[in-house]
Amino acid sequence: MYPLKLIPAVKDYIWGGTKLKTDFGIKSDLEKVAEAWTLSCHKDGANIIANGSDKGKTLAAWLEEKGFEVLGSKGKNLDSFPVLIKLIDAKDNLSVQVHPYDEYAQRVEHEQGKTEAWYVIDCEEGAELIYGFKKEISSQEFEERIMNNTLLDVVNSVPVKKGDLFFIESGTLHAIGKGILLAEVQQNSNSTYRVYDYGRVGADGKPRELHIKKAVDVTSCTPPTHPYGAKPVTEKGDGYEVTELVNCDIFKSYSVKIDSEYSDKAGEESFVSLLSLDGDFTFSCGETELSLNKGESIFIPANMGEYTVKGKGEILKVTL
Numbered sequence: 001m002y003p004l005k006l007i008p009a010v011k012d013y014i015w016g017g018t019k020l021k022t023d024f025g026i027k028s029d030l031e032k033v034a035e036a037w038t039l040s041c042h043k044d045g046a047n048i049i050a051n052g053s054d055k056g057k058t059l060a061a062w063l064e065e066k067g068f069e070v071l072g073s074k075g076k077n078l079d080s081f082p083v084l085i086k087l088i089d090a091k092d093n094l095s096v097q098v099h100p101y102d103e104y105a106q107r108v109e110h111e112q113g114k115t116e117a118w119y120v121i122d123c124e125e126g127a128e129l130i131y132g133f134k135k136e137i138s139s140q141e142f143e144e145r146i147m148n149n150t151l152l153d154v155v156n157s158v159p160v161k162k163g164d165l166f167f168i169e170s171g172t173l174h175a176i177g178k179g180i181l182l183a184e185v186q187q188n189s190n191s192t193y194r195v196y197d198y199g200r201v202g203a204d205g206k207p208r209e210l211h212i213k214k215a216v217d218v219t220s221c222t223p224p225t226h227p228y229g230a231k232p233v234t235e236k237g238d239g240y241e242v243t244e245l246v247n248c249d250i251f252k253s254y255s256v257k258i259d260s261e262y263s264d265k266a267g268e269e270s271f272v273s274l275l276s277l278d279g280d281f282t283f284s285c286g287e288t289e290l291s292l293n294k295g296e297s298i299f300i301p302a303n304m305g306e307y308t309v310k311g312k313g314e315i316l317k318v319t320l
């Protein structure tokens with residue numbers, strides 16, 4: 001057992017840009033890269049192991065071989081891998097959408113629901129996103145406004161800045177706006193119900209499908225209650241600074257800003273995922289030494305003990 005360096009899966013959705021290739025070192029022959037899935041066991045976008053004796057295997061196949069014990073005590077009894085981590089480059093607006101909660105997703109889509117959290121890495125001046133409704137409306141009004149194209153009149157548009165955190169509980173209407181580059185930590189699910197797509201057409205020249213009935217089923221029509229924006233620093237150490245971004249039932253995530261060096265451990269409770277958001281680092285843990293350059297990610301199995309990251313920049317750390 002050793003820490004795994006992962007090759008991401010990439011997606012060229014119509015709204016994507018090229019910054020993940022030019023600024024984050026994501027390798028792809030695709031013209032644009034909308035998303036890089038940097039920690040994924042999902043069937044729609046598998047990670048491949050890049051180092052050591054398991055090189056070339058998918059993370060999902062490796063996990064099946066090793067068993068869920070490697071996820072730690074919080075993950076060993078789960079039915080499926082709990083999280084999916086992505087870098088998202090929205091050159092254009094994403095569709096206005098909603099994701100189902102667990103019970104609905106399990107019944108209808110045969111996978112987990114999708115609560116997600118966005119950490120804004122960079123954005124253009126004036127960038128905005130949609131976070132729920134401005135005020136409470138009825139499900140009937142929601143459906144009518146989808147049908148008569150007036151949904152944007154009642155959504156909550158929020159200006160964003162670098163470092164903001166948004167917690168998007170399943171059932172919350174949302175859309176990432178153009179000019180935003182963010183890291184998303186979400187449940188391991190790909191169930192999306194689209195309700196408004198700015199009149200765009202897909203690669204085949206036809207409007208992309210809307211999923212109105214399912215969206216009305218799962219959408220919470222009251223304004224969201226989770227606070228959003230910048231989070232306070234939670235730990236200052238010698239040569240690093242940690243900010244807790246999310247601490248929910250499903251996962252914990254942290255921004256770790258490193259000046260010189262940061263050490264922590266992968267204990268018995270959980271695996272640790274590290275993703276470089278900015279800067280090139282050297283990672284070491286036991287016998288293993290790896291580069292962790294901007295846009296790259298490392299998965300450390302539970303119980304691997306202490307690890308050290310040296311360099312200057314920012315890392316997204318995720319655990320259960």
Ligand code: ZN
Pocket residue numbers: 097099116174
């Ligand atoms: Zn979403």
